[in-house]
Amino acid sequence: MILQINSDINTRLQHWSTITKESPQDFINNILSEALDDWEDYQDALRICAEVDAGRMKTYTLAEVEQHLDDLDN
Numbered sequence: 001m002i003l004q005i006n007s008d009i010n011t012r013l014q015h016w017s018t019i020t021k022e023s024p025q026d027f028i029n030n031i032l033s034e035a036l037d038d039w040e041d042y043q044d045a046l047r048i049c050a051e052v053d054a055g056r057m058k059t060y061t062l063a064e065v066e067q068h069l070d071d072l073d074n
Contacts, residue, residue, distance in 0.1 A: 003028065 005013070013024045020027075051057035060068075 013027065016022075016027065017024050048057065052059055
């Protein structure tokens with residue numbers, strides 16, 4: 001894959017690279033990985049909300065979870 005970025009972003013990226021001593025490629029790969037992780041988390045959240053809305057997944061209050069954890073400790 002070839003990525004083309006505009007000159008303003010390239011200038012900023014080169015400045016960042018000079019200051020941090022990290023390669024622009026590493027920066028781009030890390031940022032894209034984080035963005036894709038966020039997108040996948042969002043997709044999971046949408047799926048879970050659909051399951052809850054359809055009644056196929058139960059939710060629990062914080063008090064219920066705390067009680068369950070207390071019961072496990074005893």
